[in-house]
Structures are given as C-alpha cells and as structure tokens.
Amino acid sequence: MDSGAAKALRNYLRDLRAALSSLPRDRRDEVVEDIRLHVTEAAGPDPTEAAVRNAIERTGEPSQLASEAGAPPPAPLRFGAAEVFAVVLLAIGGFFAFVGWFIGVALLWTSRGWLTWEKVLGTVAPPGGLLTAYWLMFIGMGPDESCVTKSGFGPGEDVTTCTGGGGELADTLIAIGAVLAFAAAFLVPVFLVVRLRRRVAASRQKYSV
Amino acid sequence: MRDMVPRADALTQLRRGVLEHCVLAILERGERYGRDLVNELSEVEGMVTSEGTIYPLLSRLKSDGLVETTWQESPSGPPRKYHRLTKAGRSALAAFKVDWAGFTSSVDQILKERTRG
Numbered sequence: 001m002d003s004g005a006a007k008a009l010r011n012y013l014r015d016l017r018a019a020l021s022s023l024p025r026d027r028r029d030e031v032v033e034d035i036r037l038h039v040t041e042a043a044g045p046d047p048t049e050a051a052v053r054n055a056i057e058r059t060g061e062p063s064q065l066a067s068e069a070g071a072p073p074p075a076p077l078r079f080g081a082a083e084v085f086a087v088v089l090l091a092i093g094g095f096f097a098f099v100g101w102f103i104g105v106a107l108l109w110t111s112r113g114w115l116t117w118e119k120v121l122g123t124v125a126p127p128g129g130l131l132t133a134y135w136l137m138f139i140g141m142g143p144d145e146s147c148v149t150k151s152g153f154g155p156g157e158d159v160t161t162c163t164g165g166g167g168e169l170a171d172t173l174i175a176i177g178a179v180l181a182f183a184a185a186f187l188v189p190v191f192l193v194v195r196l197r198r199r200v201a202a203s204r205q206k207y208s209v
Numbered sequence: 210m211r212d213m214v215p216r217a218d219a220l221t222q223l224r225r226g227v228l229e230h231c232v233l234a235i236l237e238r239g240e241r242y243g244r245d246l247v248n249e250l251s252e253v254e255g256m257v258t259s260e261g262t263i264y265p266l267l268s269r270l271k272s273d274g275l276v277e278t279t280w281q282e283s284p285s286g287p288p289r290k291y292h293r294l295t296k297a298g299r300s301a302l303a304a305f306k307v308d309w310a311g312f313t314s315s316v317d318q319i320l321k322e323r324t325r326g
Binding site: 020027030031034035037038041042058059060061064065066068 | 243244258259260261262264265266267268272286287290
C-alpha cells in the first residue's frame with residue numbers, strides 16, 4: 001500500500017487503541033490486531049488511500065467500537081487546571097523552594113495532553129525553569145576568583161588558595177547558557193500551551209457527533 | 210409522550226441485547242471467521258451498524274469463555290482467525306433460547322390481548 005494509505009491506517013489504529021485504553025492490554029491488542037486484519041482485507045490487494053479510507057469507514061469509528069467493547073470512552077482532552085499549573089510551575093516553580101518545579105514536572109508527565117517528546121522537552125529545557133536561568137546568569141556575573149589567604153605558618157609561609165575563575169572561556173559559555181536557559185524558560189511553556197490548545201481543538205472537532 | 214424511548218433507540222437497544230446470542234447461534238452451525246460473521250449478521254436488517262463492532266464483541270465472548278479461537282491457513286492471504294463455541298457457549302445459547310422463547314411469547318401475548326370487557 002502507498003504511504004498515504006499506510007498513514008491513514010496507522011492513524012486509525014492509533015485512535016482505536018486510545019479509545020480502547022480502558023480495556024486490559026491483551027484484549028485491547030487483540031481487538032486492534034483483528035481490526036487491522038479486517039481493514040487490510042477489506043481494502044483489497046495493494047490498496048490506494050481511498051480504498052483504505054473506505055474500508056475504515058465501513059469498519060467504524062473508534063468511539064463506536066469502544067462502546068461496543070463495553071469500554072467507557074476515555075475522558076475528552078481538556079486544557080484543565082492541572083495543565084495550567086504544570087506550565088506555570090515549570091516556568092516559575094523553581095522559586096518555590098525548587099519543589100514547585102518538581103510538582104510542575106509531575107503534573108506534566110501525568111497529563112494526557114502532551115506527547116512524550118513534548119514532556120521531555122518541558123522537563124529539560126531548562127530543568128528548574130526560570131530559576132536555573134537566573135542562577136546561570138548569577139554565577140556568570142559573579143567574581144572571577146575568590147582567594148583566601150591563611151597566615152601564621154611561619155615567616156614567608158602564607159598560604160593562598162584561590163578558587164573559581166577558569167577564565168574568559170568559562171564566562172562566555174555560562175553567558176551563552178544563561179541566554180539559552182532564559183529563552184527556553186519562556187518559549188518552552190508557550191510552546192506546550194500552543195500544542196495542547198491545538199490538540200484540544202482538533203479532538204473536539206473529530207469526536208463531535 | 211416525550212418520555213417514551215424513540216423508536217430508533219428502542220430497536221437499537223433490542224438488537225444490542227440479542228446480538229451476542231445471535232453470534233453464538235451462528236457459531237453453533239459451525240466455526241466462522243470475523244468477516245463471515247459480519248456477512249451473516251448483515252442479513253438481518255440493522256444488526257450490524259459497522260463491521261468492526263463484531264471484534265470487541267468476540268473478544269468479550271472469548272474472555273467470558275463462551276468462544277474459542279484458532280488460526281487457519283487461508284488460500285488467499287494471511288492466516289485467518291476462526292471462532293467456535295465452547296461447551297460453556299453451547300449451554301449459554303441453550304439457556305438463551307429457552308428464555309427468548311418464553312419472553313417473546315409473553316410479549317406477543319400482551320401485544321395481542323384485546324381490551325377486556
């Protein structure tokens with residue numbers, strides 16, 4: 001089958017799997033596989049995308065098949081309180097004893113609103129959100145070196161230990177990191193919001209009766 | 210009369226209620242694979258709204274132990290999954306036939322009864 005046909009089938013099976021998500025896994029896999037074979041056979045040998053879509057339509061809407069299975073329909077996708085808090089805490093949760101950011105991460109990962117890669121992005125870009133960005137900026141602007149001199153070991157035996165520094169290269173890298181972290185801390189939450197809103201709008205359209 | 214169940218809905222519910230026993234009855238005549246069942250059921254008007262509904266139903270019958278499945282080679286393509294009644298399935302069907310006969314005759318009686326006196 002051509003790529004359009006394969007993609008239509010793949011999307012249908014994915015929606016079906018989601019609609020059947022409340023079934024035990026082995027039964028769900030069995031039903032999805034049975035329907036895959038059914039659609040493939042109905043579409044005929046080497047089917048066009050149109051043939052596959054016709055076969056899919058005769059086979060039935062995922063929500064309809066799920067209700068036949070006795071599976072309650074999964075709750076519709078919403079941009080709810082959990083999602084709002086997730087985005088807000090990811091950005092600024094770090095300022096609440098850092099715990100806030102972890103709560104944001106937990107809300108992010110338990111939400112059904114985002115794909116895994118979007119959740120990964122939300123977690124690492126940057127970890128700790130704005131707090132991390134500020135911290136990077138702070139250490140980048142801090143004193144280059146701090147030296148401590150201990151005396152009293154004897155004449156001419158002052159011991160001076162200096163820490164920090166590393167020179168201009170380190171400063172530049174930290175500055176770049178700070179800029180990137182700031183950008184990410186603002187842009188990534190916005191990105192997550194946009195993606196979820198689009199997804200909610202699309203799912204409302206599809207499942208409206 | 211707004212509280213009455215609309216005609217289409219009532220029929221749909223009736224069909225839903227008997228669908229799985231109709232599947233068992235067809236399987237009593239011999240093992241079938243999915244598409245066969247869909248075709249035979251389609252002969253009854255409105256029994257099959259969409260072809261795919263047979264599969265979750267069969268999955269449920271199988272997990273209830275009323276139906277078992279085997280794979281068989283097909284002359285025209287990939288192996289096919291055939292469904293057949295188990296002993297429990299036969300008993301369930303036999304019990305349903307009795308219940309159905311009693312139920313339909315009672316309902317017929319009520320529908321036919323002329324107003325008294």
